[in-house]
Amino acid sequence: xxxxxxxxxxxxxxxxxxxxxxxxxxxxxxxxxxxxxxxxxxxxxxxxxxxxxxxxxxxxxxxxxxxxxxxxxxxxxxxxxxxxxxxxxxxxxxxxxxxxxxxxxxxxxxxxxxxxxxxxxxxxxxxxxxxxxxxxxxxxxxxxxxxxxxxxxxxxxxxxxxxxxxxxxxxxxxxxxxxxxxxxxxxxxxxxxxxxxxxxxxxxxxxxxxxxxxxxxxxxxxxxxxxxxxxxxxxxxxxxxxxxxxxxxxxxxxxxxxxxxxxxxxxxxxxxxxxxxxxxxxxxxxxxxxxxxxxxxxxxxxxxxxxxxxxx
Amino acid sequence: xxxxxxxxxxxxxxxxxxxxxxxxxxxxxxxxxxxxxxxxxxxxxxxxxxxxxxxxxxxxxxxxxxxxxxxxxxxxxxxxxxxxxxxxxxxxxxxxxxxxxxxxxxxxxxxxxxxxxxxxxxxxxxxxxxxxxxxxxxxxxxxxxxxxxxxxxxxxxxxxxxxxxxxxxxxxxxxxxxxxxxxxxxxxxxxxxxxxxxxxxxxxxxxxxxxxxxxxxxxxxxxxxxxxxxxxxxxxxxxxxxxxxxxxxxxxxxxxxxxxxxxxxxxxxxxxxxxxxxxxxxxxxxxxxxxxxxxxxxxxxxxxxxxxxxxxxxxxxxxxxxxxxxxxxxxxxxxxxxxxxxxxxxxxxxxxxxxxxxxxxxxxx
Numbered sequence: 274x275x276x277x278x279x280x281x282x283x284x285x286x287x288x289x290x291x292x293x294x295x296x297x298x299x300x301x302x303x304x305x306x307x308x309x310x311x312x313x314x315x316x317x318x319x320x321x322x323x324x325x326x327x328x329x330x331x332x333x334x335x336x337x338x339x340x341x342x343x344x345x346x347x348x349x350x351x352x353x354x355x356x357x358x359x360x361x362x363x364x365x366x367x368x369x370x371x372x373x374x375x376x377x378x379x380x381x382x383x384x385x386x387x388x389x390x391x392x393x394x395x396x397x398x399x400x401x402x403x404x405x406x407x408x409x410x411x412x413x414x415x416x417x418x419x420x421x422x423x424x425x426x427x428x429x430x431x432x433x434x435x436x437x438x439x440x441x442x443x444x445x446x447x448x449x450x451x452x453x454x455x456x457x458x459x460x461x462x463x464x465x466x467x468x469x470x471x472x473x474x475x476x477x478x479x480x481x482x483x484x485x486x487x488x489x490x491x492x493x494x495x496x497x498x499x500x501x502x503x504x505x506x507x508x509x510x511x512x513x514x515x516x517x518x519x520x521x522x523x524x525x526x527x528x529x530x531x532x533x534x535x536x537x538x539x540x541x542x543x544x545x546x547x548x549x550x551x552x553x554x555x556x557x558x559x560x561x562x563x564x565x566x567x568x569x570x571x572x573x574x575x576x577x578x579x580x581x582x583x584x585x
Numbered sequence: 586x587x588x589x590x591x592x593x594x595x596x597x598x599x600x601x602x603x604x605x606x607x608x609x610x611x612x613x614x615x616x617x618x619x620x621x622x623x624x625x626x627x628x629x630x631x632x633x634x635x636x637x638x639x640x641x642x643x644x645x646x647x648x649x650x651x652x653x654x655x656x657x658x659x660x661x662x663x664x665x666x667x668x669x670x671x672x673x674x675x676x677x678x679x680x681x682x683x684x685x686x687x688x689x690x691x692x693x694x695x696x697x698x699x700x701x702x703x704x705x706x707x708x709x710x711x712x713x714x715x716x717x718x719x720x721x722x723x724x725x726x727x728x729x730x731x732x733x734x735x736x737x738x739x740x741x742x743x744x745x746x747x748x749x750x751x752x753x754x755x756x757x758x759x760x761x762x763x764x765x766x767x768x769x770x771x772x773x774x775x776x777x778x779x780x781x782x783x784x785x786x787x788x789x790x791x792x793x794x795x796x797x798x799x800x801x802x803x804x805x806x807x808x809x810x811x812x813x814x815x816x817x818x819x820x821x822x823x824x825x826x827x828x829x830x831x832x833x834x835x836x837x838x839x840x841x842x843x844x845x846x847x848x849x850x851x852x853x854x855x856x857x858x859x860x861x862x863x864x865x866x867x868x869x870x871x872x873x874x875x876x877x878x879x880x881x882x883x884x885x886x887x888x889x890x891x892x893x894x895x896x897x898x899x900x901x902x903x904x905x906x907x908x909x910x911x912x913x914x915x916x917x918x919x920x921x922x923x924x925x926x927x928x929x930x931x932x933x934x935x936x937x938x939x940x941x942x943x944x945x946x947x948x949x950x
Contacts, residue, residue: 477670480637483657484664485731486687499674 304560311553318549332366333550335359337376337541337558341368376555379537384562385448386533387517390455394512395505397456398463399471403493405464406471407479417468420461428458429521436525446531454526455516463508470504471497506573510566517563534559587648587738587771588613589634594643594653596629603629605795606643611739611773611788616765618786619775622818626795627775628743634773635664635741648738658687663732665742669724671716671731678712681730688735702730705764721749725757729764739771746781758785779819783807791815801946807865809943810928813935816863822892824863826930827899832857833929833938840929843898845877848924850942859932862899866892868923869904871912875919881912895920 281289310318312329341363344352352369355361363370404410405417435454436445444450474497482492498505520535527533538555541548589611596604604626611617619627632638634645636657645653652660663684671680678699685695703709706726711719716727725745732740745761746754762785765772776782782789783803791798791806791814799811810816816824829842834855839846842862849862879895879902886908893904893912897920904920912918929938937943 475668475670477666477668478672480657481664481666481670481672481731482683483637484635484662485684485735486658488658491687496672 307553308557309553311550311557313550313553315548315550318553319547330362330550331359332362333548333552333554335362336548336551337554338374339363340371340374342371343367344369374541376534376537376541379532379534380558382448382527382531383517383534383559386451386455386531387513387562389448389452390459390516391509391512393452393456394459394463395509398460398467398508399498399501399505401460401464402467402471403497405468407476417465420464423458423461432522432525435522439526446527446529448531451523451527451531451533454522455512455519459512459515463512466508466511467501467504470501470508474500503573506570510570513566514563588646589739589771589773590644590646591630591634592644592646594630594633594645595641596626596633596638597641602795604633604640607790607792607795607797609790609797609800611771614769614771616762616785616787617771617773618782618789619773619792620779620782620786620789620818621777621792621798623777625792627777627792630792631741631743631773631775634739635662636660637664661735661737662739662741663735663737665728665732665740665745667744667747669728669745669748671724671727673716676713676715677708677719677727677730680716680727681712681734684731684735698734699730702734705733705767706730722753722757725749729761733764733768733770737770739773742772742774744775744777746776754781761785780821783819791818793818805946808926809937809946810863811937811943811947813861813863813930813937816928816930816937820865822866822903822905824865824928825869825902827862827864827897827902828932829860829862829899830858831860833860838924842877845875847877847922847927849927849929850925850940852929853939853941853944856929856931856938861930861932861935862922863928863930863937864902864922865926866903866905868926869895869902870921870923871904871906871910871918872921873919875921877920878917879920881914881916881918883914884912 309325309327311333312331313324313327314330314332317324317327339359344364344367346367349364349367349369355364360370405413410416439445439450439454442450444453478496478500479489479492482496483489487495518535519533523533524536527536534555538552538559541551541555591607591609591611593606593608594604595602595606607626607630619631621627629638633640633653634647636652636655636659640653643653644651647660647662657664672683675683681699681702682695685698690698699712700709703712706729708723708726708730711723711727716724719727725748728745746757749757758781774782774785786803788801789803789806790800793814799806799815806815807819810819810824813826817826827842829840831841832855833840833849833852835852837852837855838850839848840860840862841847847862877897879897881893882896882901883894885892885894889908890905891908891910891912893906895902895904895918902920906912925942928943929940930936931938937947939947
């Protein structure tokens with residue numbers, strides 16, 4: 274049998290596989306628990322010892338999307354038989370549906386603000402990174418350090434000044450304000466990440482395009498952008514994850530029209546006892562967009578986070 | 586196709602001067618070599634011709650039009666990069682047609698011209714492949730295809746064979762020269778390999794430290810180098826230099842080397858003091874009559890010829906003789922130089938002194 278120096282042995286592979294599986298289980302367990310809880314009834318959710326086997330119900334999801342009021346036996350009788358499946362679920366506990374909840378609205382806000390700031394961040398970040406990478410910018414190193422230094426403290430440390438500034442500018446509780454804020458926070462990371470990727474693209478490609486009769490800008494978007502796609506994709510994921518999950522600023526600066534899902538989900542708890550399944554349902558749905566986005570860009574992400582490790 | 590004229594071209598990068606007022610002309614249809622060691626300014630000169638760098642001062646005429654400060658896209662030239670710079674996100678066909686797309690050529694015409702180029706370069710079978718998996722030679726051909734498909738005024742090539750392995754290089758050099766002979770396009774080719782320059786070029790410019798040292802046909806440059814630098818850079822082994830203190834006056838036909846008279850081409854220029862006699866290895870002959878003696882230090886067998894390293898009163902020298910000549914290490918031999926082929930360099934700047942031999946070459950260069 275031949276012996277390889279670089280290929281791992283059978284035993285090493287076995288150990289690696291075990292460790293990876295263990296890590297995967299540990300990471301995914303809370304997620305599975307949340308998803309499981311979202312399909313439990315409120316009593317199952319708080320049962321002790323915790324139930325791993327239960328009868329699934331959509332009660333959590335119905336509660337998430339509706340507001341309900343308690344109704345007396347007589348009232349329920351006068352209403353007759355429930356006409357829809359969600360009516361049936363609600364009435365079982367002695368409630369009637371008063372109207373839709375604000376969850377869809379908050380969820381849409383999250384999508385607008387999260388994706389909006391990501392797009393803005395990528396557009397500005399790519400342009401800035403390209404300039405830093407290719408052009409003679411006066412005080413380039415100082416500027417780059419300054420940009421990085423904005424990340425040297427937690428963004429929340431400047432929450433009060435930002436709150437006052439936003440109030441003055443009328444940006445409190447607006448989509449534009451939140452998009453601007455998340456863009457500002459993410460931009461330094463985006464510029465640094467993208468500059469690394471663009472630095473790796475040989476300048477000869479652009480020069481070839483210039484010689485082939487294209488303008489500098491055409492060379493940028495026809496040659497540089499397609500090749501920086503890996504970097505753009507992984508940067509976009511990082512930006513989206515931050516903007517999507519951000520809680521502190523969202524609590525502080527939004528309350529009505531522009532409130533995102535993270536500050537909204539905890540408020541569900543209060544309605545008619547501790548409604549954990551509804552909270553879990555909100556969290557589960559909240560995971561979906563980022564998950565889809567990450568899966569779509571997964572191929573790029575893997576190359577993105579390991580970039581620079583092996584030079585061609 | 587076009588003539589390219591370079592006039593007093595200069596390029597400074599901050600305090601560093603990469604090119605110091607170069608002047609030369611590339612004639613229409615010539616295969617023109619820019620030759621020199623790394624850092625001599627040859628690539629900078631080429632990039633200025635292409636419009637990838639703007640000169641600090643000076644003029645560049647392509648086809649009679651002054652283009653020194655124009656952007657690359659307006660010069661109608663093609664450039665072949667050392668690392669080929671094929672667009673990695675496009676397949677071979679798209680790479681070749683890309684320059685035509687920017688000119689707004691019709692699609693049917695693009696197809697026809699790409700097909701024609703592919704036939705010339707024999708790359709029809711790989712047109713739909715991605716450029717990532719191609720071999721070095723095929724990448725080279727695609728890069729050439731992208732250059733010739735436009736029918737530009739001139740081709741500029743920056744060490745296009747530099748990225749290929751030695752074996753394949755020879756073959757590609759022949760292919761390149763054959764392609765040039767077929768389409769007759771003005772070509773400027775940068776290389777640091779003097780053999781490549783001699784083998785392929787119609788004309789050579791030798792550059793060093795940002796200055797043009799000599800400009801002429803390969804044979805002229807080889808036989809009659811204008812400076813000691815050119816003499817040492819071209820030829821393998823390089824020209825032998827015998828340093829001596831002496832004098833030669835206009836009309837003189839011999840010098841004295843360690844007390845022995847050595848014949849030289851009739852001098853047109855006089856000089857005294859530190860001088861250098863330059864002799865090509867193949868112009869050293871062994872002669873028992875000669876009083877100028879050297880000791881054989883080593884021999885190197887090369888098949889048809891051999892290189893003999895000699896210790897002479899004026900330093901080490903290398904001679905190239907037939908491999909059949911029997912010679913032993915340690916032997917003392919008489920040395921004789923072919924008087925019509927040697928060059929005398931003055932000591933300070935290493936300029937060649939004008940003589941009956943080189944005046945024709947050095948005057949027009």
